[in-house]
Amino acid sequence: xxxxxxxxxxxxxxxxxxxxxxxxxxxxxxxxxxxxxxxxxxxxxxxxxxxxxxxxxxxxxxxxxxxxxxxxxxxxxxxxxxxxxxxxxxxxxxxxxxxxxxxxxxxxxxxxxxxxxxxxxxxxxxxxxxxxxxxxxxxxxxxxxxxxxxxxxxxxxxxxxxxxxxxxxxxxxxxxxxxxxxxxxxxxxxxxxxxxxxxxxxxxxxxxxxxxxxxxxxxxxxxxxxxxxxxxxxxxxxxxxxxxxxxxxxxxxxxxxxxxxxxxxxxxxxxxxxxxxxxxxxxxxxxxxxxxxxxxxxxxxxxxxxxxxxxxxxxxxxxxxxxxxxxxxxxxxxxxxxxxxxxxxxxxxxxxxxxxxxxxxxxxxxxxxxxxxxxxxxxxxxxxxxxxxxxxxxxxxxxxxxxxxxxxxxxxxxxxxxxxxxxxxxxxxxxxxxxxxxxxxxxxxxxxxxxxxxxxxxxxxxxxxxxxxxxxxxxxxxxxxxxxxxxx
Amino acid sequence: xxxxxxxxxxxxxxxxxxxxxxxxxxxxxxxxxxxxxxxxxxxxxxxxxxxxxxxxxxxxxxxxxxxxxxxxxxxxxxxxxxxxxxxxxxxxxxxxxxxxxxxxxxxxxxxxxxxxxxxxxxxxxxxxxxxxxxxxxxxxxxxxxxxxxxxxxxxxxxxxxxxxxxxxxxxxxxxxxxxxxxxxxxxxxxxxxxxxxxxxxxxxxxxxxxxxxxxxxx
Numbered sequence: 118x119x120x121x122x123x124x125x126x127x128x129x130x131x132x133x134x135x136x137x138x139x140x141x142x143x144x145x146x147x148x149x150x151x152x153x154x155x156x157x158x159x160x161x162x163x164x165x166x167x168x169x170x171x172x173x174x175x176x177x178x179x180x181x182x183x184x185x186x187x188x189x190x191x192x193x194x195x196x197x198x199x200x201x202x203x204x205x206x207x208x209x210x211x212x213x214x215x216x217x218x219x220x221x222x223x224x225x226x227x228x229x230x231x232x233x234x235x236x237x238x239x240x241x242x243x244x245x246x247x248x249x250x251x252x253x254x255x256x257x258x259x260x261x262x263x264x265x266x267x268x269x270x271x272x273x274x275x276x277x278x279x280x281x282x283x284x285x286x287x288x289x290x291x292x293x294x295x296x297x298x299x300x301x302x303x304x305x306x307x308x309x310x311x312x313x314x315x316x317x318x319x320x321x322x323x324x325x326x327x328x329x330x331x332x333x334x335x336x337x338x339x340x341x342x343x344x345x346x347x348x349x350x351x352x353x354x355x356x357x358x359x360x361x362x363x364x365x366x367x368x369x370x371x372x373x374x375x376x377x378x379x380x381x382x383x384x385x386x387x388x389x390x391x392x393x394x395x396x397x398x399x400x401x402x403x404x405x406x407x408x409x410x411x412x413x414x415x416x417x418x419x420x421x422x423x424x425x426x427x428x429x430x431x432x433x434x435x436x437x438x439x440x441x442x443x444x445x446x447x448x449x450x451x452x453x454x455x456x457x458x459x460x461x462x463x464x465x466x467x468x469x470x471x472x473x474x475x476x477x478x479x480x481x482x483x484x485x486x487x488x489x490x491x492x493x494x495x496x497x498x499x500x501x502x503x504x505x506x507x508x509x510x511x512x513x514x515x516x517x518x519x520x521x522x523x524x525x526x527x528x529x530x531x532x533x534x535x536x537x538x539x540x541x542x543x544x545x546x547x548x549x550x551x552x553x554x555x556x557x558x559x560x561x562x563x564x565x566x567x568x569x570x571x572x573x574x575x576x577x578x579x580x581x582x583x584x585x586x587x588x589x590x591x592x593x594x595x596x597x598x599x600x601x602x603x604x605x
Numbered sequence: 606x607x608x609x610x611x612x613x614x615x616x617x618x619x620x621x622x623x624x625x626x627x628x629x630x631x632x633x634x635x636x637x638x639x640x641x642x643x644x645x646x647x648x649x650x651x652x653x654x655x656x657x658x659x660x661x662x663x664x665x666x667x668x669x670x671x672x673x674x675x676x677x678x679x680x681x682x683x684x685x686x687x688x689x690x691x692x693x694x695x696x697x698x699x700x701x702x703x704x705x706x707x708x709x710x711x712x713x714x715x716x717x718x719x720x721x722x723x724x725x726x727x728x729x730x731x732x733x734x735x736x737x738x739x740x741x742x743x744x745x746x747x748x749x750x751x752x753x754x755x756x757x758x759x760x761x762x763x764x765x766x767x768x769x770x771x772x773x774x775x776x777x778x779x780x781x782x783x784x785x786x787x788x789x790x791x792x793x794x795x796x797x798x799x800x801x802x803x804x805x806x807x808x809x810x811x812x813x814x815x816x817x818x819x820x821x822x823x
Binding site: 248251261273277281285288292295299327330353357417422 | 723759796
């Protein structure tokens with residue numbers, strides 16, 4: 118069963134590279150996404166049995182991230198089919214600089230999407246620390262071609278930065294895995310296997326200085342991939358230059374997978390009684406990321422970069438939540454879901470705006486509500502949600518983290534957290550409102566009627582964001598509590 | 606018998622790091638990381654105590670073949686296709702590169718002293734040499750202009766990490782070792798393709814000229 122979760126998208130991905138028919142290839146994408154989501158939902162009814170000597174197994178945290186990835190991918194795949202149908206395969210002119218460029222082969226794009234899903238699923242179900250590393254590196258390699266779909270110099274620059282910075286970061290994480298293996302070796306030569314279960318059980322026998330060094334390396338390595346400041350420099354470039362389909366997956370699904378790498382290290386820290394050490398680091402990086410994001414969101418003129426920096430902010434919120442410990446961890450795990458749904462929806466809507474207005478500049482977009490009412494409403498609601506307004510999901514999780522900080526007496530952190538959120542709310546609300554209202558400077562008319570899926574896919578995600586803010590199913594809250602329990 | 610080989614191998618590893626820092630020709634840089642790859646295979650075999658096992662020999666040989674021949678071949682091909690000036694053109698002078706290498710060597714020796722491995726090592730040079738190789742890779746990545754040289758730096762960083770794994774005699778499962786190797790291989794392969802596209806798009810592979818993407822505040 119777990120093997121199928123990884124193998125279905127992997128095989129479908131390899132096959133799509135060689136399918137010449139557009140219709141068949143797109144059908145295969147939807148089919149793989151549907152089957153994989155169905156299988157992930159089934160894991161909520163029966164726990165799947167571990168395979169490969171326990172290397173691949175579902176636990177509360179992994180299952181949550183795995184299912185979230187599948188659901189997001191399903192919504193994105195419907196959008197992708199409609200998007201690819203509209204995207205011209207002939208060379209066309211660039212929206213910013215006017216030169217002529219062509220797209221990469223659609224077959225390689227679809228194939229890489231599916232391989233990317235397979236790699237992310239492997240990250241979520243890995244119980245072996247080194248296997249998790251291999252899977253995270255595989256996500257980088259599968260997603261780099263996605264960023265270079267539009268073959269022009271800007272996307273190429275973004276791809277190169279992404280490849281190089283993330284690979285170097287991930288190489289440091291590998292050193293962290295090796296340090297962890299050293300920490301797991303006792304002087305008499307006996308070793309603890311690098312399996313999450315063994316590491317948690319025997320955490321007290323780990324060599325403390327080596328383990329601390331390992332944690333720092335893992336935090337820096339996976340933190341680069343996750344977009345924690347100051348290692349976030351690749352993120353705004355990659356997210357703004359990638360086609361919106363890929364941006365939605367990078368932001369909504371990939372960042373969680375990188376965060377999972379850090380969470381696995383945190384689980385061992387908590388079990389070893391070293392939570393004080395790791396919590397301080399997570400808090401520092403988290404607050405720094407939030408602050409850096411606030412600076413760059415203020416006065417941002419590119420709405421896709423604005424969303425990208427907002428991802429840096431929310432990764433910071435996740436780190437702060439886990440760093441605070443206690444009830445805040447529950448909030449952080451809940452925030453993983455809320456941020457993913459909201460951000461994926463916003464990137465998909467941003468793709469619609471880009472297709473309509475042919476500019477990424479916030480000043481070039483006006484009157485979305487009258488030109489494309491569905492996209493306009495979703496854009497506004499999405500921005501309210503991402504900035505933490507009630508009654509949406511992110512409000513609930515951000516509030517849980519704030520309340521936990523206050524209850525713990527961490528007044529300074531609570532004040533900084535709230536102040537940064539307020540700055541970002543102000544900085545994002547003004548351009549978002551201006552984009553939605555008013556009348557467009559020049560008449561905007563779509564070249565042809567646009568597919569329903571381009572609005573329905575983000576709308577489904579939006580409904581998810583709303584539901585998460587109003588009602589939490591008991592099975593979900595049980596799973597969240599279970600996931601949070603291991604993280605202190 | 607094999608143990609006596611360890612120290613010479615480590616000395617050669619450090620020397621190849623300096624060769625990487627000091628050479629002005631791209632081909633020499635590629636050759637020095639290729640040399641490192643072969644050294645790593647030898648190191649992993651020499652670290653085996655007692656009876657040699659089949660997987661204990663095959664894995665290092667695979668590593669040596671991939672890192673010593675396959676990846677350098679990919680890089681040389683990328684260099685030919687990019688048809689670039691075959692000079693390194695560093696952002697800092699070669700003298701400064703060598704000096705920073707010496708500083709980093711001192712740092713690695715100091716760190717090796719501080720970081721005591723739980724198990725007894727056959728050579729006190731093992732950890733410093735591995736850390737030095739990684740740090741040289743970092744220096745090359747940040748101080749060189751060409752995309753190709755940055756990939757060479759990434760390989761040196763990866764070689765250093767691998768050398769640390771060999772030095773600490775981590776008994777990783779075969780599947781993991783192969784997975785790591787596969788990731789590095791595909792990584793360099795994808796970077797090679799990216800370099801080909803960069804050279805076609807820009808007529809150069811100078812990463813310091815890739816500056817189109819920035820934040821433009823109001």
